[in-house]
Amino acid sequence: MRYFLRRLGFFLVTLWAAVTLNFLIPRLQPGDPAEAIVSRLAGQSQAVDPAQVEAVRKMLGTPDGNLLQQYGDYLSAVVAGDFGVSYTYFPYTVTHMIGQGLLWTVILVGVTQVVSFAVGTLLGAWAAYRRNSRVDSVITLGSTFVGTLPFFWLALLLIYVFAIGLKWFPEGGGYGGGSNPGWNWLFISDAFQHSVLPAMALLIVGPIGSIMGMRNNMVQTLGEDYARLARAKGLSRRRIALTYGARIAILPNVTGFAMALGGLLGGTLLVETIFNYPGLGRMMLEAVSSHDYPLMQALFLYITIGTLLANVLADMLYGVLDPRVRREEAV
Amino acid sequence: MRRHHLHLGAAMAVAVTLTAAGCTGTSGTAGSGRTADGLIDYLDYGDFGGGSAPQANYNPYNTATALGPTHYVFETLAVYNTTTCKAHPWLAAKWQWTDPKTLVLDMREGVKWNDGRPFSAKDVAFSYQLLKKHQALDSSGVWQHLSSVEATDADTVTMDFEKPGLSVLDRVLKVPIVPEHIWSKVKDPVAFTNAKDPVGTGPFGVKSFNPRELRIERNPDYWQADRVRVREIRFHKNDGGGTVDQLKLSRGEYDNNAIFVPDIKKSFVDRDPKHNRYWYPPGGSISVQMNLTKAPFDDQKFRRALTTAFDREKVINKGQLGYVRQASQTGLVVPGQDKWLPDGLKDKGRIGYDRSAAAAALTAAGYRKDSEGRRLGKDGKPLSFTFMVPSNMTSWLPSGEIVVDDLKALGFDVTLETPTPEVGNNDRDTGHFDMMFGAHGGTCNMFLNFSDPLSSKQTAPIGKPAPSNFVRWKDGETDRLLDDLQSAPDVAAQKKAIAGLTEVMTEKVPMIPLWYGAKWFQYQTDKAVGWPNNENPYAGPGDHMLIVTHLKPAGG
Numbered sequence: 089m090r091y092f093l094r095r096l097g098f099f100l101v102t103l104w105a106a107v108t109l110n111f112l113i114p115r116l117q118p119g120d121p122a123e124a125i126v127s128r129l130a131g132q133s134q135a136v137d138p139a140q141v142e143a144v145r146k147m148l149g150t151p152d153g154n155l156l157q158q159y160g161d162y163l164s165a166v167v168a169g170d171f172g173v174s175y176t177y178f179p180y181t182v183t184h185m186i187g188q189g190l191l192w193t194v195i196l197v198g199v200t201q202v203v204s205f206a207v208g209t210l211l212g213a214w215a216a217y218r219r220n221s222r223v224d225s226v227i228t229l230g231s232t233f234v235g236t237l238p239f240f241w242l243a244l245l246l247i248y249v250f251a252i253g254l255k256w257f258p259e260g261g262g263y264g265g266g267s268n269p270g271w272n273w274l275f276i277s278d279a280f281q282h283s284v285l286p287a288m289a290l291l292i293v294g295p296i297g298s299i300m301g302m303r304n305n306m307v308q309t310l311g312e313d314y315a316r317l318a319r320a321k322g323l324s325r326r327r328i329a330l331t332y333g334a335r336i337a338i339l340p341n342v343t344g345f346a347m348a349l350g351g352l353l354g355g356t357l358l359v360e361t362i363f364n365y366p367g368l369g370r371m372m373l374e375a376v377s378s379h380d381y382p383l384m385q386a387l388f389l390y391i392t393i394g395t396l397l398a399n400v401l402a403d404m405l406y407g408v409l410d411p412r413v414r415r416e417e418a419v
Numbered sequence: 420m421r422r423h424h425l426h427l428g429a430a431m432a433v434a435v436t437l438t439a440a441g442c443t444g445t446s447g448t449a450g451s452g453r454t455a456d457g458l459i460d461y462l463d464y465g466d467f468g469g470g471s472a473p474q475a476n477y478n479p480y481n482t483a484t485a486l487g488p489t490h491y492v493f494e495t496l497a498v499y500n501t502t503t504c505k506a507h508p509w510l511a512a513k514w515q516w517t518d519p520k521t522l523v524l525d526m527r528e529g530v531k532w533n534d535g536r537p538f539s540a541k542d543v544a545f546s547y548q549l550l551k552k553h554q555a556l557d558s559s560g561v562w563q564h565l566s567s568v569e570a571t572d573a574d575t576v577t578m579d580f581e582k583p584g585l586s587v588l589d590r591v592l593k594v595p596i597v598p599e600h601i602w603s604k605v606k607d608p609v610a611f612t613n614a615k616d617p618v619g620t621g622p623f624g625v626k627s628f629n630p631r632e633l634r635i636e637r638n639p640d641y642w643q644a645d646r647v648r649v650r651e652i653r654f655h656k657n658d659g660g661g662t663v664d665q666l667k668l669s670r671g672e673y674d675n676n677a678i679f680v681p682d683i684k685k686s687f688v689d690r691d692p693k694h695n696r697y698w699y700p701p702g703g704s705i706s707v708q709m710n711l712t713k714a715p716f717d718d719q720k721f722r723r724a725l726t727t728a729f730d731r732e733k734v735i736n737k738g739q740l741g742y743v744r745q746a747s748q749t750g751l752v753v754p755g756q757d758k759w760l761p762d763g764l765k766d767k768g769r770i771g772y773d774r775s776a777a778a779a780a781l782t783a784a785g786y787r788k789d790s791e792g793r794r795l796g797k798d799g800k801p802l803s804f805t806f807m808v809p810s811n812m813t814s815w816l817p818s819g820e821i822v823v824d825d826l827k828a829l830g831f832d833v834t835l836e837t838p839t840p841e842v843g844n845n846d847r848d849t850g851h852f853d854m855m856f857g858a859h860g861g862t863c864n865m866f867l868n869f870s871d872p873l874s875s876k877q878t879a880p881i882g883k884p885a886p887s888n889f890v891r892w893k894d895g896e897t898d899r900l901l902d903d904l905q906s907a908p909d910v911a912a913q914k915k916a917i918a919g920l921t922e923v924m925t926e927k928v929p930m931i932p933l934w935y936g937a938k939w940f941q942y943q944t945d946k947a948v949g950w951p952n953n954e955n956p957y958a959g960p961g962d963h964m965l966i967v968t969h970l971k972p973a974g975g
Binding site for chain 1: 627666937
């Protein structure tokens, strides 16, 4: 119990620090959002109209009070879940905008991450089980090779081959212009069609971490004394691999998986940008480049909370999966 | 299950291929895509704004976040051709000055809102009052100039100005007019998205919207419906920062777009030389701007010497891919604003490249070269400064390199700085720079063209953000001429003041214009003809009302 409470306390302190940093960092950034918005509208080579900048500044409003008061307002707003109005999508609220991107990211990244974890762990376990065999070399060398390829290059290659060359899938976007977003068959099939390439890109590189982690851990656990004892007892190789090797080797991978799920809220910036996927990652990039502080803050906060929560969950899960952790803490 | 998926994928792949083929098919055949009553069935246009996740917003006063096609729904009292600056009476059928501060406008008859209610002068007065009450909506600052706007009867609007109003007429007449019977019920017009069936007087209404595509359809009851020959316009979200859109353009998927395309001739025109065209009319001037609070830039002779130092031809052909034209030192955009040029000016104020003349003038002004070829300041120390191009201004960067090379050739120690846009804009606003590029002018409002970059009211001390006079030009004569221009009661007085301002530009050289920023405009003539171009500049690329009332079906 004490272990769990301690974890929880640690979570709260980290959360407070993250929330505070989240308040401070945008305020330390140079630049005027109103001017950024207007000059982007005007285009690269056109003069900016000061009257328009002034109107936009009035539209966005300026924060009231000194920094301490602003901090107080910010904290109470965060607790109430009110992140204000987005600058780039005025007058739509930040909550509305995040709602627009959340589902896309959760489905695309969530599904590919679960699949990547499962596939990666299985492949890693298989490679360790048949270590130094041909299977092992194919898996290990193969994933090392793919891992060295730059991700954006891989993604662009996919677009070039499957979207521009073969024209099997669209070049980007979450859905086509003609479809009507909602729960109708036409839209869902269209969205599926659009998700194939980004999912493929994520699935190619996704399992690598789990493969390498799982294989190395398991090779190590299979060399431990208890594994040797099990072998001496005459247990089958398969049983040793699964219950003695894999079960212990999977622990660090669980942490990695939990972290990845936590970061999921931020979307995968690169993949969403390359494929113009309407998720949170691309929204975050846009928010940063256009000084959309409210949107930026809310997104960062989501990511932070997501990662912290995932961490706590992983810690708790650890306690359940591995009795040693609980005991060591108690001593 | 797996098999099922594969089938699904294959089926959809086929469907997508078919649609794509269908698109190119219609777009490639001349004269097709017409409705029975002789209208163009639909046209494909480029981006409609609203960021990467656009949300429905048709509030014409939210200029920063409303979707672009809002401009087809709402109309203004007058429409200006931004290339020639000719005014077209629009919702106002005509207007006249009863005295220099009072304008009386007669509203057009037979105009209806697209919900069937009649349009009247009261709607106009209401719209202007709305901006007075909510300054956040007044994005062209009309209430800086107006003192009152009233509907004197159902067809007449009277506007009173603080000062003689001629110099700000175009700005004041460009306010979108909204229906009083709807907007008077809106609680907070600043945060009003007007997302559902926006009511306007314009030639089009919103048909459908999703974040990837926006369709608008012809308003059959429009007051000049006979001039609108397009049934529907489809705007497509531009994503991928341009490369995907460039590809789509070269495939012929757009009837009209306004994007930057490297090597437009090869990637677009040559694909279908019969139908694919482009026209890049000049926008504002792009100038070499110097921090006039620092030596040696505060020396008029120094600045004048530099006017011949830059190889503008190279800047235009190499730095700007030949898409732009050389700028006049007067600050005017020639030839569009030729009528304001003072008499007897050589080559409309365009200055040639003459490095040796620049070097001689510098030496004569007291900036000698030392034995190592370094150009010295008046204090005898080598001159060293930076040239700033923010890293996001990718289209300016190659020109920046040429300018820096030209300066180095004169013996200056110049470094090209490429800060992030945030830092760059902040340094520019607060005056922490030596030399940089700046865009100014190019609109139809001659007063603002000169006052934004040159008025002492538009500047600020070093360290404080300046609204638009970043070079910090403070000159009594300039301010006096700007006052004259602002309160000029007639064209002759405007002309005199502008001539004076152009002389400030050529004699005192507060900045050195190099080229005119281009406005991108690509179009295809297979479905629609009558686009504006160099031969017939009846509209600028952004003057949608003028363009859409001039388009005709191809082949008839």
